[in-house]
Ligand SMILES: Nc1ncnc2c1ncn2[C@@H]1O[C@H](COP(=O)(O)OP(=O)(O)OP(=O)(O)O)[C@@H](O)[C@H]1O
C-alpha cells in the first residue's frame with residue numbers, strides 16, 4: 001500500500017487537474033472578452049453584407065460559445081471546457097429569455113409615459129373627444145372589482161385549502177383536488193360567460209354589473225389561492241400540530257393558532273400573487289362589466305370601467321384622430337404592469353417580514 | 361394529582377400494520393416507568409397511545425383497554441382533547457412553535473386553549489416551568505426571543521417546560537435527553553425525580569444507565585423480526601430487570617449481547 005502511495009500513479013497530471021490546484025485557469029474576464037470579440041466579428045460581417053440584428057446576435061452566440069469551448073479545452077483541459085460550455089449555453093438561454101421581457105417593458109414604458117400625467121389619474125372620459133381625458137374611472141373600477149374578488153376568493157380559497165390539508169381524506173380529497181386543478185385551467189372567457197349566464201338568470205339578458213366581474217374573476221382566482229395555500233399549509237411540519245394536540249388544544253384552535261400563523265408568510269404571498277394573476281384579466285370583464293366613460297363606483301349598479309377593458313377599447317375604437325386614445329391605452333397598460341410588479345414586490349415583502357423568525 | 365394507568369391487551373395499528381401487540385402493563389402513580397428496547401420496536405407508538413396521540417396519524421387505531429384511575433381513555437365518552445390535557449407529552453425531537461417567543465411557548469398550553477390568566481400569574485407560571493426544566497437561568501434575559509433561536513438541547517428543555525406548564529397528571533417523555541449534554545441530562549433527571557412526587561412519569565430511553573438511575577419500573581419491548589409486531593417482553597422493578605431479569609432476551613439486550 002505505502003509503495004503505491006509514494007509512487008506517482010499513472011495519469012497523475014489528470015488527477016492534478018482534477019483537484020484544481022496546479023492546473024492553468026483562464027482569468028474570469030476571458031470568456032466575456034471572447035464573446036465581445038465574437039460580437040465584433042459577427043456584426044462586422046453583417047455590416048459588410050446585409051445588416052440584420054437578429055442574425056448577428058445568433059452568429060455572436062454560436063461563435064462565442066464555440067470559441068470559448070475551444071480556448072478552454074486547449075488551456076484548461078476537458079472537464080473545465082465542458083463546464084464552460086454548459087455555463088455559456090445556460091447564460092445565453094437566460095439572455096434570450098430576457099429579451100422579450102425587457103423589450104416589452106421598454107415598449108410599454110416608453111409609449112405609456114407620454115400620457116402619465118395628473119390628468120390621467122384625475123379625470124374620466126366624460127365629454128372627451130380627442131386630446132386629454134384619463135382613466136380615473138377605470139382605475140377605480142379595477143381597484144373596486146379586484147377588492148371584491150379578493151373578498152370573495154380569499155375566504156373560500158383558504159378554507160378549501162385548510163379543508164384539503166387538515167380534514168379531507170381519500171376519494172373526496174382526490175376529487176376536490178382534481179376539480180381545483182381543472183378550474184385552474186379554465187379559459188378566462190369561460191369564467192366570464194359563466195358569471196354572465198348566472199346573473200342573466202336573475203336580471204335578464206344584457207345585464208352588466210361590477211359584482212358580476214368580481215364573480216367571474218373569483219372563478220379564476222379561487223383555484224389559484226387553493227393551490228398555493230395548500231402547498232404552504234402542507235409545509236407546516238406535522239410535529240407542530242402534534243405539539244399543539246399534545247397540549248390538549250382542539251384541532252380547530254390548532255389550525256387557527258398554530259398552523260395558520262406558521263404559514264402566514266406563504267399564505268400572504270400566495271394571495272398577493274393570485275391577485276396579480278387576475279388584476280389584468282380582460283375577457284371576463286368585457287362580457288360582465290362592460291365599459292363606460294363615466295365614473296361608477298357602485299359595483300351593484302350598472303357598467304363600470306376597468307383598466308384592461310379600458311385599454312382594449314381605447315386601442316380598438318380610438319376614434320379620430322386615433323393617436324390620443326392609443327396613447328391612453330398604452331398608459332393604462334403601463335399602469336397594469338406597474339400594478340402587477342407592485343403586487344409582486346408586496347408578495348416578497350410579506351414573505352420577508354412574516355416568515356417565522358429563527359433569529360439564531 | 362398523579363394517576364395510575366392500566367393497559368390490558370393493547371394492540372396498536374398503523375392502517376393494517378400491527379405495530380405493537382398485546383401489551384398489558386400497570387403504570388404506578390408517583391413513580392417513573394422506563395421503556396427500553398431496540399429501535400423500531402414500538403416504544404414511541406405505545407407511549408403515544410397513552411395520551412391518544414396515536415390516532416392523530418391517518419389510519420392509525422388502537423384496540424384494547426387503557427384505563428387511567430378508573431377512566432377508560434378509549435371509552436366512547438372519553439374526549440381525546442381532555443385526555444391530552446391530563447397526559448402531557450415531550451417528543452423525541454424538540455418542536456417549539458416557531459412563531460412564538462420563548463415566553464409564549466411556555467404559555468402556549470394555556471394561551472392556545474384560550475384560558476384567561478392574569479399577566480402576573482402567567483409570568484410566575486412561565487418562570488416556575490422554566491426553572492423546573494432547568495432553563496430559566498439561560499433564557500431569563502431573552503424571553504421574547506423566538507423559541508427556535510435556542511440550541512437543540514435548550515429547545516428540548518423548552519418543550520419540557522411547555523409540557524409541565526399545563527400541570528398534567530401524567531407526563532410522557534419520548535427520549536427527552538437524546539439531544540442533551542450530560543449536564544442537562546442530569547438536570548432533566550433531577551427534574552424527573554422532583555416531578556414524580558406529583559406526576560406519573562413514563563420515559564422512553566435508549567440509555568440503560570438512565571433507566572437504571574431514574575426509574576422504579578422498567579418495561580422491555582422487543583420484536584421477533586422485521587415486519588413483526590413489537591411486544592412487551594418483560595415488565596418488572598428496575599432493580600430486578602438490571603440484576604436478574606426473568607427473560608433471556610432482556611438480559612441479552614441489557615448486557616449488549618443483542619442480535
Ligand atoms: N407514522 C407511521 N406510519 C406507519 N408506521 C409507523 C409510523 N410510525 C412508526 N411506524 C412503525 O411502527 C413501528 C414502531 O415504531 P416506533 O416509532 O414506535 O419505534 P420506537 O421503538 O420508538 O423506535 P426508536 O427507538 O427508533 O424511536 C416501526 O416498525 C415503524 O416503522
Ligand SMILES: [Mg+2]
Pocket residue numbers: 403404405452534
Ligand atoms: Mg421512538
